[in-house]
Amino acid sequence: xxxxxxxxxxxxxxxxxxxxxxxxxxxxxxxxxxxxxxxxxxxxxxxxxxxxxxxxxxxxxxxxxxxxxxxxxxxxxxxxxxxxxxxxxxxxxxxxxxxxxxxxxxxxxxxxxxxxxxxxxxxxxxxxxxxxxxxxxxxxxxxxxxxxxxxxxxxxxxxxxxxxxxxxxxxxxxxxxxxxxxxxxxxxxxxxxxxxxxxxxxxxxxxxxxxxxxxxxxxxxxxxxxxxxxxxxxxxxxxxxxxxxxxxxxxxxxxxxxxxxxxxxxxxxxxxxxxxxxxxxxxxxxxxxxxxxxxxxxxxxxxxxxxxxxxxxxxxxxxxxxxxxxxxxxxxxxxxxxxxxxxxxxxxxxxxxxxxxxxxxxxxxxxxxxxxxxxxxxxxxxxxxxxxxxxxxxxxxxxxxxxxxxxxxxxxxxxxxxxxxxxxxxxxxxxxxxxxxxxxxxxxxxxxxxxxxxxxxxxxxxxxxxxxxxxxxxxxxxxxxxxxxxxxxxxxxxxxxxxxxxxxxxxxxxxxxxxxx
Amino acid sequence: xxxxxxxxxxxxxxxxxxxxxxxxxxxxxxxxxxxxxxxxxxxxxxxxxxxxxxxxxxxxxxxxxxxxxxxxxxxxxxxxxxxxxxxxxxxxxxxxxxxxxxxxxxxxxxxxxxxxxxxxxxxxxxxxxxxxxxxxxxxxxxxxxxxxxxxxxxxxxxxxxxxxxxxxxxxxxxxxxxxxxxxxxxxxxxxxxxxxxxxxxxxxxxxxxxxxxxxxxxxxxxxxxxxxxxxxxxxxxxxxxxxxxxxxxxxxxxxxxxxxxxxxxxxxxxxxxxxxxxxxxxxxxxxxxxxxxxxxxxxxxxxxxxxxxxxxxxxxxxxxxxxxxxxxxxxxxxxxxxxxxxxxxxxxxxxxxxxxxxxx
Numbered sequence: 001x002x003x004x005x006x007x008x009x010x011x012x013x014x015x016x017x018x019x020x021x022x023x024x025x026x027x028x029x030x031x032x033x034x035x036x037x038x039x040x041x042x043x044x045x046x047x048x049x050x051x052x053x054x055x056x057x058x059x060x061x062x063x064x065x066x067x068x069x070x071x072x073x074x075x076x077x078x079x080x081x082x083x084x085x086x087x088x089x090x091x092x093x094x095x096x097x098x099x100x101x102x103x104x105x106x107x108x109x110x111x112x113x114x115x116x117x118x119x120x121x122x123x124x125x126x127x128x129x130x131x132x133x134x135x136x137x138x139x140x141x142x143x144x145x146x147x148x149x150x151x152x153x154x155x156x157x158x159x160x161x162x163x164x165x166x167x168x169x170x171x172x173x174x175x176x177x178x179x180x181x182x183x184x185x186x187x188x189x190x191x192x193x194x195x196x197x198x199x200x201x202x203x204x205x206x207x208x209x210x211x212x213x214x215x216x217x218x219x220x221x222x223x224x225x226x227x228x229x230x231x232x233x234x235x236x237x238x239x240x241x242x243x244x245x246x247x248x249x250x251x252x253x254x255x256x257x258x259x260x261x262x263x264x265x266x267x268x269x270x271x272x273x274x275x276x277x278x279x280x281x282x283x284x285x286x287x288x289x290x291x292x293x294x295x296x297x298x299x300x301x302x303x304x305x306x307x308x309x310x311x312x313x314x315x316x317x318x319x320x321x322x323x324x325x326x327x328x329x330x331x332x333x334x335x336x337x338x339x340x341x342x343x344x345x346x347x348x349x350x351x352x353x354x355x356x357x358x359x360x361x362x363x364x365x366x367x368x369x370x371x372x373x374x375x376x377x378x379x380x381x382x383x384x385x386x387x388x389x390x391x392x393x394x395x396x397x398x399x400x401x402x403x404x405x406x407x408x409x410x411x412x413x414x415x416x417x418x419x420x421x422x423x424x425x426x427x428x429x430x431x432x433x434x435x436x437x438x439x440x441x442x443x444x445x446x447x448x449x450x451x452x453x454x455x456x457x458x459x460x461x462x463x464x465x466x467x468x469x470x471x472x473x474x475x476x477x478x479x480x481x482x483x484x485x486x487x488x489x490x491x492x493x494x495x496x497x498x499x500x501x502x503x504x505x506x507x508x509x510x511x512x513x514x515x516x517x
Numbered sequence: 518x519x520x521x522x523x524x525x526x527x528x529x530x531x532x533x534x535x536x537x538x539x540x541x542x543x544x545x546x547x548x549x550x551x552x553x554x555x556x557x558x559x560x561x562x563x564x565x566x567x568x569x570x571x572x573x574x575x576x577x578x579x580x581x582x583x584x585x586x587x588x589x590x591x592x593x594x595x596x597x598x599x600x601x602x603x604x605x606x607x608x609x610x611x612x613x614x615x616x617x618x619x620x621x622x623x624x625x626x627x628x629x630x631x632x633x634x635x636x637x638x639x640x641x642x643x644x645x646x647x648x649x650x651x652x653x654x655x656x657x658x659x660x661x662x663x664x665x666x667x668x669x670x671x672x673x674x675x676x677x678x679x680x681x682x683x684x685x686x687x688x689x690x691x692x693x694x695x696x697x698x699x700x701x702x703x704x705x706x707x708x709x710x711x712x713x714x715x716x717x718x719x720x721x722x723x724x725x726x727x728x729x730x731x732x733x734x735x736x737x738x739x740x741x742x743x744x745x746x747x748x749x750x751x752x753x754x755x756x757x758x759x760x761x762x763x764x765x766x767x768x769x770x771x772x773x774x775x776x777x778x779x780x781x782x783x784x785x786x787x788x789x790x791x792x793x794x795x796x797x798x799x800x801x802x803x804x805x806x807x808x809x810x811x812x813x814x815x816x817x818x819x820x821x822x823x824x825x826x827x828x829x830x831x832x833x834x835x836x837x838x839x840x841x842x843x844x845x846x847x848x849x850x851x852x853x854x855x856x857x858x859x860x861x862x863x864x865x866x867x868x869x870x871x872x873x874x875x876x877x
Contacts, residue, residue: 320747322746341751342747342749343750343751345749346748346749347749352747354744354747359741359743359744360741360743360744360747361747362741362744363736363737363741363744363745364740364741365736365739365740365741365803365807365808366737366740366807370733370736370737373733374733374737374745377730377733378730381729381730385729385730386729387728387729387730429748433749
């Protein structure tokens with residue numbers, strides 16, 4: 001085992017500007033190399049931004065730092081000393097806390113109980129000292145400038161407040177390094193401001209922050225240092241002052257920029273899908289979709305842009321027939337689809353690649369082949385009954401070739417494939433149904449850059465075959481590159497429509513932020 | 518990665534194969550052990566008459582277990598099957614003994630045995646449909662829905678006779694309803710009819726599971742219901758079918774058992790649902806859904822049947838039989854977990870190996 005690096009500043013740990021250093025981090029999952037020899041340095045008392053596209057390895061790195069996962073190789077030094085730990089508790093004992101993107105709170109417990117979950121302060125063995133816990137919780141809420149009663153159930157808090165409880169959890173044990181994984185994903189604008197104030201205060205108190213986000217404006221604003229990961233490798237590391245937005249984007253996406261944004265001219269035909277006055281009520285009584293109308297033409301790629309919660313997914317789901325409570329008309333080649341359930345709509349030529357691949361796309365217990373033919377079995381069966389092995393294999397082999405899916409065999413479990421290849425299986429599954437309209441909901445989410453490029457090529461090829469494609473994405477560059485025309489949704493209303501030439505970033509962002517009375 | 522064709526089926530270690538065949542091996546060990554132990558007492562476990570008895574018991578567990586297997590594969594459970602056995606037996610017995618009295622017209626209808634069989638099977642299917650309705654339309658958890666139906670069906674079975682047994686189900690020639698005992702005592706090629714029914718169902722259901730869209734859909738629903746729905750699978754409909762089929766299997770067993778006994782008692786079939794679940798689980802069906810085979814359930818049924826009959830012949834008390842049965846079930850699941858863990862480790866190890874090759 002080699003000694004820590006002979007860094008001149010390492011002699012006096014407190015003066016070392018690097019509080020935490022990961023070297024040669026490597027993480028292997030079945031079928032994927034999530035991290036490949038990554039070095040990551042955390043500057044003391046600074047906001048260290050970590051960026052990378054989905055699947056770049058950010059989350060894996062953070063899970064290792066937080067003790068949730070163990071690295072396959074590599075070492076971590078804290079204040080110049082090598083440390084080892086293999087549980088979140090150990091990590092916290094070393095002063096490393098994490099605030100997860102998906103909140104890990106108990107909604108049925110109070111704020112104080114959440115803060116002390118699994119480290120309850122005991123009065124006597126078996127007796128929790130509620131008074132102490134509540135006092136401490138109140139103190140923390142005060143420190144974070146929050147007017148939250150420690151006895152409130154977490155369920156009753158707003159999302160932004162829950163996020164703050166998450167942060168407070170790490171502060172209970174005086175974390176010196178705080179990891180925040182997309183902390184603003186679910187926050188409103190004013191809640192984001194509160195969070196940023198808290199981050200500034202924490203920084204002033206010497207807490208080092210690791211900040212992961214996709215929102216460029218945010219990380220430009222609060223970041224001190226930036227580290228870019230791509231495909232599980234460290235690409236670059238720089239002080240924020242030395243770089244600009246363009247640099248980040250270029251570094252994140254890499255040399256493939258040109259390929260990724262290669263514009264292909266689509267041959268556009270007649271209208272294939274028409275959506276008229278779509279309205280979808282939500283549970284709160286507000287309309288999730290309010291009078292959405294648009295047309296999609298053969299061979300056209302229509303981009304659908306909007307922020308989280310704008311109703312993009314709901315548009316696709318309604319076209320697919322998932323929301324029976326929706327009103328309005330969906331016409332496929334002039335024929336009204338009212339009364340057709342999902343199966344009939346698939347047979348008539350509508351196909352959906354859902355946003356959440358794990359929850360809505362793949363069947364985890366099935367093989368690649370069975371997943372791929374699932375939606376199109378009716379095309380393979382003879383006499384409505386029998387699945388011929390040969391017919392099925394032919395379809396699957398053809399699709400694996402067409403989509404260049406990397407799988408050991410068609411009978412391998414789908415879970416053994418990388419995210420990008422799983423996505424291609426899902427797209428292939430939808431192509432077997434011979435769609436006239438293909439609905440793609442964030443088809444490039446969570447897949448690596450190479451696979452992204454391939455998905456783009458597939459989309460272009462399908463458009464060339466005359467399929468009408470509705471492409472949802474929250475990534476501006478992506479949607480601008482692929483679409484012939486872009487419509488923007490804001491809170492369930494179409495707030496803008498732009499032909500490719502006019503779809504500048506400014507236009508799209510402005511339209512997506514439009515607020516309706 | 519270096520080689521892109523690691524044929525996942527081709528390079529399984531002997532250990533992995535043994536693990537996969539675990540239940541079969543357990544079955545063979547049980548048969549050998551009982552044969553040896555009983556031989557020392559002068560009893561031949563393998564004599565044809567005895568094997569036919571074991572097979573009869575196995576068939577009862579297996580027929581219900583196969584219906585249960587599909588239910589479990591969709592991610593559900595059916596606790597009502599034992600009660601359906603009891604209720605259908607009672608309905609068959611009542612229709613033979615008492616007929617269907619229509620007081621309004623002052624007459625009593627006696628059905629032909631075939632009609633009685635049909636009525637009972639339809640009844641089982643309808644109870645299954647009620648289960649399916651509760652689960653898919655009213656969103657009652659399968660455990661609770663079928664638990665409720667279990668009590669209701671058992672209650673009705675008792676109400677039908679006031680808790681008494683319908684004895685002597687031979688039927689009367691003058692009523693034209695004789696022949697019911699044939700189902701239980703009849704033989705074809707020296708094997709009881711119930712065993713043939715098991716074989717027929719095994720063939721049909723294996724075909725459904727492997728080669729039809731219905732089977733694919735059943736597996737898909739258990740694997741991921743949301744993704745299944747988006748793939749155009751009519752999840753509610755197929756889930757309901759599966760409960761209906763389980764009800765059918767249970768009704769069939771109800772007929773077989775009361776025919777074998779030539780009597781029907783309202784408590785018949787109590788705790789049969791547990792045997793059916795145990796058979797499925799022993800056969801490798803995962804209670805979390807999406808995984809399982811019909812063939813596995815048959816083997817699981819044999820393990821349970823051989824174990825309990827063997828223990829009976831050994832003179833082990835009923836109380837100890839239950840202890841052994843419980844131990845075997847737990848052992849099977851523990852080994853299965855170990856097997857899965859081993860598979861995961863192997864996948865990771867292979868991956869590391871491949872990476873090293875690629876780097877070298």
